[in-house]
Amino acid sequence: MFRSLFFLIAFFSVLSSKAQFNLSGKITDENAKVLPFITVKISGANHTVNYTQTDSLGRYYFNKLPAGRYSIVFSAIDFKNLNRSLTLNRDTIIDFQLQENVKSLNEVEVNAKKALIERKIDRTVFNVENSVSAIGTDALELLSKVPGVRVLNDQVSLVGKGGVNVMINDKLVPLSVDELANYLKSVSSDNIAKIEVITNPPSKYDAQGNNGLINIVLKNITAEGFKGSVNLAATQASHFTTSGGGNLSYRKNKITLSSNFNIRKGSVVPFEQSNVFYPAQTWNIVNKDRNFRTVPSGQVGIDYQSSNSTLLGLSYNGGLTNFHSEENIKTQVYNQRKDLDSVLNSDANAKIRSNYHAANIYLKQNLDSAGKQLSINGDWFKYSDDKNRFFNKSSYFQNGDMIPDSFAEYLSTSKQSIDLYTLKADVDLPYKIFKLSAGAKLSFISNRSDLAFYKSRNNIYKIDTTQSNVFNYHENTQAIYVNFNKTLKKWDFQAGLRGEYTQIDGISVNEENKNEYFRLFPTLYIVYRGNAKNTFSLNYGRRINRPPYRKLNPFRWYSNQYVYAEGNPFLQPSYNDNIELSHTYNIYSTSLSFSKTTNGFNDVNFIDAATNVQAAKPVNFITGYHYQLSNSITLNVVKGWESINQLDIFYNSSHSGIPQTLGSLQGFGAYFSTLNQFVFNPSKTILGEVSFWYQFPTTEGLNKNKNQYNLDLGIKTLLLNKKIQLAITASDVLKTKRYRFSSLVNNIRQEYNNYYDSRQLRITFRYNFGNEKIKQQERKPGNEEERRRNN
Structure with missing residues (x-):
């Protein structure tokens, strides 16, 4: 009898040891407020270790854990670590409370931190808080420090892949290049927790954009009160530019208010030079330009936490650009003997x-205590512009005398109005x-363009009806998506499917599309986590690249009587298939990627040898293949x-x-960059920086690019407990950031050499004030894709 009883006890003990159970719970602070994004580590008796983070409701989950004894650790910045032991023999729910760490930061010696670069299932994360480069700078400058990201002429792109969309807290910043740069310069790096590079966005994001997304995640802190900053900058390039702005936030009980304002005023002097090799002539074209801009912009928002499970929000942002330019375009025409034949001036x-x-x-509505959530966005966006360009033309003999009756004056005008409405729901x-997760989205777009061209006769501008047009464009899209995610021990799996149905109607004077x-x-x-240092991942995604609205506008912008650029109302979207295999080992990351572009569009400078007319127009004509091997490593060479x-x-x-173009073009390219940040004193208040990059010759579409x-x-120096930040920076010190390329159209070779006044000396001042622990609410608009195409 005792032998049988012993056998039964042993048998059920073995069954219990093989059983698997779930562990979950909620994490709060001492005031019973939920704590999202808390790191949770659980260790088993067999030396297995698993990690997770609490969700937006402070919930953590571990699934299918074997029965046994465990140690669980909760950790977060500004809170004391909590270590508990437990025995798991059934599904268990345990809530924990963390105590705030009352010690100031300079009294704490941090010996452990997250890796600077982390590989997630659908993105690569640059942990800003662990980088010296994040001290005393702004969001735009910080982006240039992220491996694989380039910032050229204030435009953000991915190395080897082109321009990329930028979001803050999953909210797209739908501005033009200049306006986006101004906005990012107003965001202090002190408020940034991490930067996510999403080369292959999951299905919950719009399919628009072949090259992915960059998401800037702000710090999430809970104290109430005021917080703000002011910033000023003076920049000397060929001419002087000033900028300034600030932001202010206030949170009290259920209300959070936020606002910012920025303005920039100044001018730059871009220089563009090209050579066109016609069969019987060579044209040397030099465009000297001075651009003046005044760019004010602002934003205001309010969030109301009506209950623990319901958040309501409303925001408005707007801005305007006043631009004018003074140009001189001189074209020298040489004959076959390379002697000057004539000069065209505009x-x-x-x-x-x-x-x-x-x-x-x-x-945002929480549906239950397990993390189920519904969010709904309604958006309105309106963009308008009014363009006028006056230009004249005159021709001269080689001896400098004006050719009779060659002088004429012209005017090109364009008015454009875009209205966009979207409604989006996600669960x-x-x-x-x-x-x-699943969701749906509706978007309605209306774009009206009124174009006209005039020629002056007896000081009166008369319209040329053959070059005037009214273009109306309507685009409606309905989208749905579903996304599935599962974790099995060391493996993570995620699959999604998005469907988009689009209707387009473009009407001009003579035709309809x-x-x-x-x-x-x-x-x-698919992600495999071999151990704490090794992570392998494989991903695939398909994307669409719908044309920016400005490329659909048939408005002609004349440089002189022979050269103009125009849009194409019949431009179609292009498609990309992307696949990437990557490996991260501690401080080293490498990836191998491939992408195929079908129906790709680009600007082509169509040249007619008979008339010498150069017409730049976007067309769908490219099928492209891109292979890339990327490597990055972060080193702490010596202390500081x-x-x-x-x-x-x-x-x-x-x-x-x-x-009209080459049938095909292939070639290798390479890019190297190094960023070196120096800390000159123990308190990290005097900093130095040296950065360098080199772009080797490469091909881009059907263009050959030279090196740059x-x-x-x-x-930089930080004063008054790092509330004041002063910096002096010199950009493009060697004046070598020149864009030089060549192309062949209609067997006519074109060479370009452009420089955009990028050698600059800048002095910046920033002052941060108020409570440093205001919570940044996370908000997501519903019209990310459509608004971005306004750029």
């Missing part, structure tokens, strides 16, 4: 006034064994010296579908 001035208005209403459904199409955009991610290094090698192969490189230097 003086011009352009005036552009544009403005945008955007409003967002937002609801997140985390379950014990998997996570599911109607089109409708339905497309599916699948995504797939942090070095981030990036090397990319890529191969591009492009094939043309139009007879850049050297930046900087020194």
Whole structure:
């Protein structure tokens, strides 16, 4: 009898040891406020270790844990670590409370921190809080420090892949290049927790944009009160530019208010030079330009936490740009003997006034205590511009005498108005064994363009009806998506599918273009975590690149009587299939990627040898293949010296579908960058920086690009407990950031050499004031994709 009883006890003990159970709970602070994004580590008796983070409701989950004894640790910045032991023999729910760490930061010696670069299932994370480069700078400058990201002429792109969309807290910043740069310069790096590079966005994001997304995540702190900053900058390039602005936030009980304002005023002197080799002549074209801009912008928002499970929000942001330019375009025409034949001269001035208005209403509703959540966004966006360009033309013999009757004056005008309305709903459904999310979106776009061209006769401008037009464009899109996520021990799996149905109607004076199409955009991610240092991942995704609205506008912008640029109302979207295999080992990361572009569009400078007319127009003509090997490593060479290094090698192969260009063009390219940040004193208040990058010759589409490189230097000091930040930076010290390329159209070779006044000396001042622990609310508009295409 005792032998049988012993056998039964042993048998059920073995069964119990093989059983698997779930562990979950909620984490709060001493005031019973939920704590999101708390790191949770659980260790088992067999030396297995698992990690997770609490969700937006402070919930943590561990699924299918074997029965046994465990140690669980909760950790977060500004809170004391909590270590508890427990025995797991059934599904268990345990809530914990963390105590705030009352010690000031300079009294705490931090010996452990997250890796500077982390590989997530669908993105790469640059942990800003662990980088010396984040001290005393702004969001735009900080982006240039992230491996694989380039910032050229204030435009953000991915190395080897082109321009990329930028978000803050999953909220797209839908501004033009200049306006986006001004906005990012107003965001202090002190408020940034991490930067996420999403080369293959999951299905919950719009399928728009072949090259992915960059998401800037702000710090999430809970104290109430005021917080703000003011910033001023003076920049000397060829001419002087000033900028300034500030932001202010206030949170009390259920209300959070936020606002910012920025303004920039000044001018730059871009220089563009080209050679066109006609069969019987060579044209040397030099465009000397001075651009003046005044760019004010602002934003205001309010969030109301009506209950623990309901958040309501409303925001408005707007801005305008006053632009005018003074230009001189001189064209020297040489004969076959390379002797000067004639000179064409054009003086011009352009005036552009544009403005945008955007409003967002937002609801986030928690459906239960397990993390299920519904969010709804309603958005309105309006953009308007009014363009006028006056120019004249005159021709001269080689001896300098004016050719009779060659002088003429012209005027090009354009008015454009874009209205955009979107409604978006998303639901997140985390379950014990998997996570599911789904959503839907409606967007309605109306774009009206009124174009006219005039010629002066007896000082009176008369319209040329053959070059005037009214263009009305309407685009409606309906989208739905579903996304599935599951974790199995060391493996993470995520799969998604997005469907978008689009209807287009473009009407001009002489023609109408109607089109409708339905497309599916699948995504797939697989991650294997070998150990704490090694992570392998594989992902695939399909994307669409709809044309920016300005490229659909048939307005002609004349440089002189022979040269103009125009849009194409019949431009179609392009598609990209992307696949990437990557590996992260501690401080080293490498990835191998491939992408295929179909129906790609780009600007082509069509040249007619018979008339010498050069017409730049966007067309769909490219099928492209891109292969890239990327490597990055972060080194702490010696104490006080942090070095981030990036090397990319890529191969591009492009094939043309139009007879005017080369049939195909292939070639290798490479890019190297190194960022070195120096800390000169123990309190980290005197900093130096040296950064350098080199772009090797490469092909881009059907263009051949020459090499270019850049050297930046900087020194910064932080005063008054780091509330005041002063910096002096020198950009493009060697004046080598020149864009030089060549192309072949209609067997006519074109060479370009452009420089955009990028050698600059800048002095910046920033003052941060108020409570440093204001919570940044997370808000997501619903019209990210459509608004971005306004750029």
